Amino acid sequence: MERLKFIDRMASGKVSRRQMMQSAAAFGVGTMMLPRRVASAEVLTCLEWGGYDSPDYFSSYVAKYGAQPNFSIFAGEEDALAKVLAGFAADVMHPCNYSVSRFVNAGVAAEIDTSRLSHWNDIFPALQTAEGVVWEGKTVMAPADWGNSSLAFRPDLLPAEFAENPSWSIFYDEEYKGRVAMSDNEMAIIIGAMIGGMPYDEAYKMEGATLEAAAKEWGAKAVNISKFLWTDSSEVQQAMASGEIVAAYAWNDLVANLRAEGVPVVFAKPKEGMFTWFCGLTLLNTGKADEQAAYDFIDAWLAPETGKALIEGSGYGHSNMKSFEIADPEAIANMGITDPVEMMKDTIVFKTPSDTVQEGFNKVWADTKALKY
Amino acid sequence: MILMLALPVAALVLLSFWTQNGFELDRTLTVENYAQLVRLSDEPTIWFGIPFYFAYPVPAILMLKSLVMSLTATIAVIALAYPMAYFLAFRITRNKAMWIILITIPFWTSYLLRVFAWKVVLGFNGAINSGLKAIGIIDQPLEFLLYNPGAVVVTLAHSWVAFAILPIYVSLEKIDRSLLEAASDLGDSKLRRFLRVTLPLSAPGTVAAALLVFIPTVGDYVTPTLVGGPGGTMIGNLVQELFLKQNNAPLGAAVAIMMMLIIAVVVAIFLWAIGYRRIRARRM
Structure with a gap:
């Protein structure tokens, strides 16, 4: 009854502002007293292109962690960069050869230790050292997809x-x-x-x-x-x-x-x-999740199974040479050129401004x- | 109040006096951002036949465009909401609460979904085009429905109409019915009675409704983003673009503050104009 009376009094304008504030504060206190989520295991946060958030592209990560990472979808790298600079705590970002330097210059990209990536040695050698993958002598992007x-x-x-x-x-x-x-x-x-x-x-x-x-x-x-x-x-x-x-x-x-x-x-x-581009995963130093999770996510993107899904599902190329061995031959034939080096010779490769x-x-x-x- | 309004606004004001230098934020206080907005140039940028003598004309042009678009939307909202509120106040005698709930039902869905629904209605293969095609009025889909300022105005008008109905309804509901009877008894026709009694007495609610719609719609950016295309861009999109694409938050803050000030001035002029007319009417 007490509660109903309060609403009645409020409706007829008899509640003083102080009483009103007190009641409002009660709600605030209520929210603060709600149990907090356990903060120990931060979920990996990825800045990703629309469509690349499909679990087909990182199945080994899902298999290991039992869940997908959090995604924030961007429409262009500049949007994503501005978001990170504004304080968005992302762990991994998906830039391209022509845009990765922006993240390095802004001081948000971290160097990748390629020895922690199990699929690194299967990457097309030309991509391992291409401009954009390596920037100012450091490997800052693990190349994954190209198209x-x-x-x-x-x-x-x-x-x-x-x-x-x-x-x-x-x-x-x-x-x-x-x-x-x-x-x-x-x-x-x-x-x-x-x-x-x-x-x-x-x-x-x-x-x-x-x-x-x-x-x-x-x-x-x-x-x-x-x-x-x-x-x-x-x-x-x-x-x-x-x-x-x-x-x-x-x-x-x-x-x-x-x-x-x-x-x-x-x-x-x-x-x-x-035009030809190649994109990949960059480790950001703004993240809160465990670094190992970020490496596992990047490694999942480099897996031949991911390449198979990319080639068959969207007609993109993949950086892992083994992908082309397990993908559907018809899908590979549809792509035309399957060697990124040949592709780059034949087209205009995007450059870094x-x-x-x-x-x-x-x-x-x-x-x-x-x-x- | 202090936590939710004053602090964020103060932060915005402070930010607008800083400058962005590449990736770094230069924290020395300067009015450079504001100077950039009003700096003049000898060579005008012509937009819709209007010459803008600004070195950076985009904010001024978008501000004017947003004011015009939102004014159009506000007029459309009042034109739609007034008859509905009138019907609700004078024609409905039973189950009024149910009617009010019915009117607000579309507003139980998210704002974003409603805007998106308009995209479906106005689209190339949308409800209007396929309907007109089915009854044989057109054979090619109408192209001018979506991705222009008109689409933004239509969507804004629909999205905000419920916010206008309620204040107008309340002011109509409060009108003493005996005043209307008296007007009729003294020989006023229905139209004159409406113009001389109902309309002036419902003015406070109508003005409140107009402000309630006008002020937030000037800065809206979701609607133009979804249905406006590049032609339907408004000032809110510029602010968003400066913050999140051009990485120039200080300039974005300056534009936002200028926008607030301009809206405040426009609203003040509007209220002054109404008040002025009313005083003159009383003298006569």
């Missing part, structure tokens, strides 16, 4: 001339306004500059006035022509499956997934070139997007 960024399009919805001679210029063509989707990334400016005749080796490190001009000319065009700028690969996949968009900046998984659904789609080799260049791109790209109407 391409290119132009994916629907051949059934585009004229035959385009299919014969695909070009990135579709993203800057008024004729395709609202029917294409670029990714939400400064690549829109870089690729534009490449169409304008600048080689990738210069375009990736544009700065100052050159960058401003390229953003005004190409970035603004890409933003206005694109139906939306995708940050989430399932979003662009659905739009492409429905025919809402006919061409997109994409990774191999989009093509593999759409083909599995029976949607006709081509992963083009545009005349300006297709300096911190100032990257920060310049971040700002200019954000401003370009904001000015769309």
Whole structure:
């Protein structure tokens, strides 16, 4: 009855503020007195790309610890870095060859002791020492997956001339306004500059006035022509499956997934070139979990079983040479090139911009997007 | 109050006087962030035909755009909520509580889900497009529904309508019915009675509802992120972008504080305008 009386008095405005605060404090005290979770065994926290949180990719970790780690999904490495710098305590992050330096320079990446990784010796030797895996003489990324960024399009919805001679210029063509989707990334400016005749080796490190001009000319065009700028690969996949968009900046998984659904789609080799990236796991020094758990997680990513799942499930390559021995031969044949070294010779490998260049791109790209109407 | 409001705001103000230098936070106090927001340039950036003479025009442009979008959403919310509240206050005589609960039922689901639902409704293969296609009005899906400022305004209007119905309803409910009878007895038509008695007496609730919708929607960023596309970006997205993408928290804090001040000024002007009119009406 006492409780009901209190509510009655509160409703008729007879409770003084002090009494109100006291009652509120009682609730606060209640929360503080609730049993705390045992703090000893911190769960591993991973910053991961959307889709890579599937347990297929780290089955040996799950087998050992009986549970998945915690995931925080990011849309781009810069988001993830800002999150870590803002105080997010992650143990492991999944950067790529061109972005790992940002984590090293920000002082959040730790050197990896490769002797603690059981699968390290099966990694393609070229990847073990590639720029990005090794940065300033230290191994800072355990390479895991590699693949391409290119132009994916629907051949059934585009004229035959385009299919014969695909070009990135579709993203800057008024004729395709609202029917294409670029990714939400400064690549829109870089690729534009490449169409304008600048080689990738210069375009990736544009700065100052050159960058401003390229953003005004190409970035603004890409933003206005694109139906939306995708940050989430399932979003662009659905739009492409429905025919809402006919061409997109994409990774191999989009093509593999759409083909599995029976949607006709081509992963083009545009005349300006297709891009290759390789990504991997970086140990962060901001984590709270046991370091051994982080190593086990990284090692799980390097396992041939993970490679098999990557190759068969999304058409990505894997860093472990043994993966190609156990994966379905048909899936391997679908990939085309299965040697990362050959792949890199044949395509444009993403390069690492300096911190100032990257920060310049971040700002200019954000401003370009904001000015769309 | 101190713990939940004053401290965070103070931290934000302090942060806005620091500067970001690469990965380092420079802790010397400076007004550089604010100077950056108002620094002028000779070459204007033209946006929608309006020249902006700023060296860094993005915040000013997005601020103006957000104010316009949220004002449109607020007007739409009041236009939707007022008739509903009127119906609730004057036409419903029994089971009022049940009606109020019915109106608020959609708001038992998460805000995020409701915004996402609009994405499904407005989408390329969404409810509107497939419906119109099925009855043969269009043969190509309408492209202009999603990923633009219009989609943001529609979604905001729907999301906030329940917050407007309740204050308007309360003020309508409180109106003394004998005043309405008196107006009718003295020969007012139904319309004149509404304009001269009901509307002025419900003004406090309506104003409260408008502010309740306007103030939070200016800074919203979830809705533009999900349904706005790049064309529907608002000032909240810029703040989020500065904090979490460009790694420039001090500038983000300065933009956030400028936004709060501008909203406060706009609201003050709005209240002053209403109060002013009322005083003049009384003199006559």
